[in-house]
Amino acid sequence: MKSQIANSKLSDKGELSYNWAYNHMPALSRIIEKTKEEQPLANRKIGVCLHITKETSALIIGLKTLGAQVYLCGANPLSTQDDIAAYLDSQGITVYGWRGQNTSEYIDSINNVLNSKTEIIMDDGSDVHALVHSEKKFLELKIIGGTEETTTGVTRIMALEKSGLLRYPIIAVNNAKTKHLFDNRYGTGQSTFDGLLRSTSLLIAGKTVVVCGYGWVGKGIATRANGLGAKVIVTEINPINGLEAHADGFQVMPIIKAAEQGDIFITATGQKGVIRGEHINKMKNGAILSNAGHFDIEIDTKYLDLNKKNIIEVRPHVDQYNMKNSKMVYLIGKGRIANLVAAEGHPPEVMMMSFSNQLLSAIYISKDSHKLDKKVYSVPEEIDNSVAQNSLESTGINIDNPTKEQIEYEKSWK
Amino acid sequence: MKSQIANSKLSDKGELSYNWAYNHMPALSRIIEKTKEEQPLANRKIGVCLHITKETSALIIGLKTLGAQVYLCGANPLSTQDDIAAYLDSQGITVYGWRGQNTSEYIDSINNVLNSKTEIIMDDGSDVHALVHSEKKFLELKIIGGTEETTTGVTRIMALEKSGLLRYPIIAVNNAKTKHLFDNRYGTGQSTFDGLLRSTSLLIAGKTVVVCGYGWVGKGIATRANGLGAKVIVTEINPINGLEAHADGFQVMPIIKAAEQGDIFITATGQKGVIRGEHINKMKNGAILSNAGHFDIEIDTKYLDLNKKNIIEVRPHVDQYNMKNSKMVYLIGKGRIANLVAAEGHPPEVMMMSFSNQLLSAIYISKDSHKLDKKVYSVPEEIDNSVAQNSLESTGINIDNPTKEQIEYEKSWK
């Protein structure tokens, strides 16, 4: 089946963009170069559901270079970069995705990927894994394994594993240290503010930024908010995370209290209904609501829509909600993940690490899936370390090796 | 004479943009509201040469609201936002400016403003002040005073004053504490990285950022670079600034040595020829060159153009220079001021302070210019404090008042 994309004429622009990303992902290119000759993915059909960005294109071309046939759909209806889709299509990748899909088009695209009889599924948010396990027609697919990119998606497949229904091994790429310590933290931290600056152009210094959730994503966002001169308030449901935020010098309080003080709210919980009507009604006029989590469920946009007087799109990706009760707030990117909607998603340097894990995990599944059970697996430690090592070396950084004495000492208890 | 702008149909878009800025500049709107009735600028012809941005539109509409006739041109051929120009034109302002002027169009626009027989000149970079003092035909203009916005411009008018040729009093708005401590530092600090992120989308964390110049602008950039996770190197010619950068925890070294280590270079000196061929030849391939100073003379772009093999525009505002000697570097925004070319200039909250100083200085000149000599003046302390007070109050912040005892104590020496 042919690609379904917005405009194949954008291919040249997409190529420039691909090159920019690829050139700034040197660890990934190293790994591709090292394994290319071996063709470890020869003839494997891989279904990929990832945000169709310039960084993703570097992974996709990499998979193809290692022998795979790749079928690609987007992981979010609003995040596809159409020029990248066009470029990938021009390179023989089958792409189903364009910016601004409606929900049924989005689901159709996933179906199209699965209908290609993919053997390995690379997912971001686990919509594909969920669909495979929900519809009978996909029972016949011979899937040897999958991967999952995000915290949100890993939570879902863990629930799936617990339910006893999981049908193939899935590697939780998110759990690799070289993924979540970097992508979630430094990647989302920076790119969320990139999205906020592009969409609002406001000064962060002096603002009170409320970060909901202090996992790796929340930590990254709080760090960057602080680095840009904001006062940070953290809300949490986990006492250890809350205590950590406190010790990191941030104010910690219930969201109902933070609501009164914040200028900018950013959700990063992976949960639903985090910012609700009761909170919005306490906010200052002009408060800015944005989401850094995978799904658009963290801010209760339904409440906003049901109780609004009207909406004005005052800037691209900024909707001014004039509420019936005279409250006025701004919503960024319709409550969808702000860094992808209002900016370009994560920078290539962090995606380099995440996608090196994806690539090596795909190779691992391709070779060794027969040794794996129908479980959720961590990324093997060798892969994790190898990604770190390649990342350091390709950035020109050397570290020490342990001495013989130290290796001995590590093993001894006396 | 009619406005010369790109496209008057952009006026509606410009209005949204004006509103966004105006709503985020509450101190300015307070001051306008407080003084409106008095019409302190009634019938004054004011010539304004500022970057034509949404924030500037808030000042311009303010000047008009207070009674002035305003003639506006842009302070940089590449910084005009055409929708704002259209909106201002629709509001009865005479505007000469569009994005992408060539040099002669730029000079013509300044001439057009001056030909309107302006009595007060508000300048940014002192191109207008310089022109007035350079050409005979402007000898006849009855200018009662002017203002100047930038460090660069103040340096020029100080030189002009020293030469004995200055023909009217100029208030160095840049020297107000509520200007340079905020606009230069927090404004340029953030918006320069806004420009870098929009143009490159790269990760700042882990990068080595070389900041040339550690004045207020350089301090702001270094602080934000650090806040985004970069390693910072500062280069300076002033030993006190150099020592301050050192004590602030940054590496300080000559630029020839920094050239080898930097990933991103940002000039913020107000000087010319800061990054030269000899430095570029020492850089890593892929180094990024950008400028945060007023003029495009800090990076030696002539050297780049004379010694290049070819240029590829790899992303908007990013030119890849492949040099004859195989070196490859990226130049942001053609070496022009990156925050205005690749982003939207300073955020409204800092322009609120700078432009409150401009507005109050214009009123001051309008009323009291007969008391002033042909000199460069600081912004009167009352204006400076009033801008601070209005900014605090309009942000909802209260501070203490000194007690009687404390006022007494301040005066005593015993």
Place this chain on the structure above:
Amino acid sequence: MKSQIANSKLSDKGELSYNWAYNHMPALSRIIEKTKEEQPLANRKIGVCLHITKETSALIIGLKTLGAQVYLCGANPLSTQDDIAAYLDSQGITVYGWRGQNTSEYIDSINNVLNSKTEIIMDDGSDVHALVHSEKKFLELKIIGGTEETTTGVTRIMALEKSGLLRYPIIAVNNAKTKHLFDNRYGTGQSTFDGLLRSTSLLIAGKTVVVCGYGWVGKGIATRANGLGAKVIVTEINPINGLEAHADGFQVMPIIKAAEQGDIFITATGQKGVIRGEHINKMKNGAILSNAGHFDIEIDTKYLDLNKKNIIEVRPHVDQYNMKNSKMVYLIGKGRIANLVAAEGHPPEVMMMSFSNQLLSAIYISKDSHKLDKKVYSVPEEIDNSVAQNSLESTGINIDNPTKEQIEYEKSWK
């Protein structure tokens, strides 16, 4: 057997010090108050080997309050606060410890504790656990379980477990999140600089601080070094840690290269021979060597002593080594753990968390040791969370509870 302490007259001073600590450890006091009535440690003989500081006294009195008979020795020959030892003795604790023990006195003290037929062993560094497993005479001890406080000690007992020789369950208190995320990071981070400031009184701002090791301790030290205005260089042998340090904005390089650039060196690895002669010979004259790890093996002090011309104690805890090759360096606290030797160890607020884990782990062992195997265990998650919850509440901080909807959502995968 009677206590062996320096001077029982210091008891009153020790009481003030105990009160100071206890009053600043509100989560610990809450837990003691809540469980006191139940007397969960009634008649248990507990042998404790911890640094004899004011914070430890709060734990020890707590153990006694809950019913235990406590035998205490110090975890380091130089870290005992003699007034605290006196106060504890006055409260009926048997204490073997005084500041400045020699090695055989130190070993004797451990033996004295063990000879008291302790059933639970609370250790810091695992010297006691190691001794129990090394000497035949201790084979007859009926130990039902133990705990271990430090990273270093956990490494040792993990090696012991691996060797198959472990004779009782040990709870790795260090592995509790409420321990290592706080004590190791914020505790050591601050107190190491407290030790450096007390001993040297030098300015940290502008200095180049080399942190060897980027585990939790190293992270804490690097963060504080940065917060005090230093330039930070990190050395590592683990590529993931190295990459994290890089992304955190620190320079990462091999120690042989860092040796040339550093002003202050701090080891935090838990390893031996980290700073060796080859490195010392590359250092600037006047470089400062200090250790934040448990044992005094991280800096090669033997090399220093073998190759010195002479030593001058230029300030308390600062030895100036004039080397035969004319190199001159300063060694802090003889290479022993600087925060305990030159300052007072961790602040009470972090020890509150570590020792709440110790206390609750001791109760857990006392109740449930029969359910445990001869293994190394993590602190049970309920204990960890309870410590966090008590810490937050006693600091006056509230956090959110998940809504019903959120609890549901957490469990679902659809």
Place this chain on the structure above:
Amino acid sequence: MKSQIANSKLSDKGELSYNWAYNHMPALSRIIEKTKEEQPLANRKIGVCLHITKETSALIIGLKTLGAQVYLCGANPLSTQDDIAAYLDSQGITVYGWRGQNTSEYIDSINNVLNSKTEIIMDDGSDVHALVHSEKKFLELKIIGGTEETTTGVTRIMALEKSGLLRYPIIAVNNAKTKHLFDNRYGTGQSTFDGLLRSTSLLIAGKTVVVCGYGWVGKGIATRANGLGAKVIVTEINPINGLEAHADGFQVMPIIKAAEQGDIFITATGQKGVIRGEHINKMKNGAILSNAGHFDIEIDTKYLDLNKKNIIEVRPHVDQYNMKNSKMVYLIGKGRIANLVAAEGHPPEVMMMSFSNQLLSAIYISKDSHKLDKKVYSVPEEIDNSVAQNSLESTGINIDNPTKEQIEYEKSWK
């Protein structure tokens, strides 16, 4: 007249301490070495009123090395380091000072210095300058000039100048950039926390630190508080400073509101009655009060003493005030300047810069006092730059020189 010191036997200890300071003040030693031969202070009688610390000893020995006869008293009854006093006495300096003077002893010491017929007065806080101008008997002194070290003292001599009574030129050393930008900010910033850590040993991370005053000292303290993990609240009476604190990411509010939230209060205003009874009564029990300003008038200790039930010295330099109304607060160092009382004052590296200014200013007065009016002068720019240059060079840092083109450009306005 002979020295009046605590104990001349402490001289050897003082010498070690002097050496430590001198070796860490390389710019000062360079300047002394360079000018020694010339003996520019030959036979000048210089009266010095400075905190008698190891850093001061380096200045005093320097003055003597350049030919001066020096008479020294302390600038605070509690700040003298007795070993340093002994060492200076052993080197032929006449010293009147010991730790723990009462007020009349303190005044006597100043009188003793003045009675030595000093020609130049070096002061810290302007107690000596004030005394000279208050008492008739000092009318006959032939003082050719003086210097003043602190913000507080400069405020006093400015008031004195305004009153028309000033009898000799005074150089406001505090106003040198190489003084107040460094000493006040980095020096007090670090050493205030050094004092707090030594006296309280508490964790700063997570605490709410209220900084009263956001001048250079307050800025330094707020920066370090933040760097140690605290949440910072700033109180101010100056709107520009308040706005700066806000933009720096700190909470700004009136002190009456901050009183409720703070854990640690630090005054840095140079004013009196900053923390008063009305504030103390709003504080949390256990709040810590400390002062970083020159005089012990910023915290209303009289209120504390009048309304207390009792005081307990719970640790050295920590007084627990149990108030009649059951409030309990801790006062550090009796409200006197905490870094000097509870720690060792500023680190040598910053005193190097301040005292290089003092030394060069004394030489300048000695040579050129006849050219000066009875006014307060800034430190000449050449001295300021020379201190910066010597500081950079002696720290091994090089900076750039402007090119010829740049020097030309600086002068031009076209």
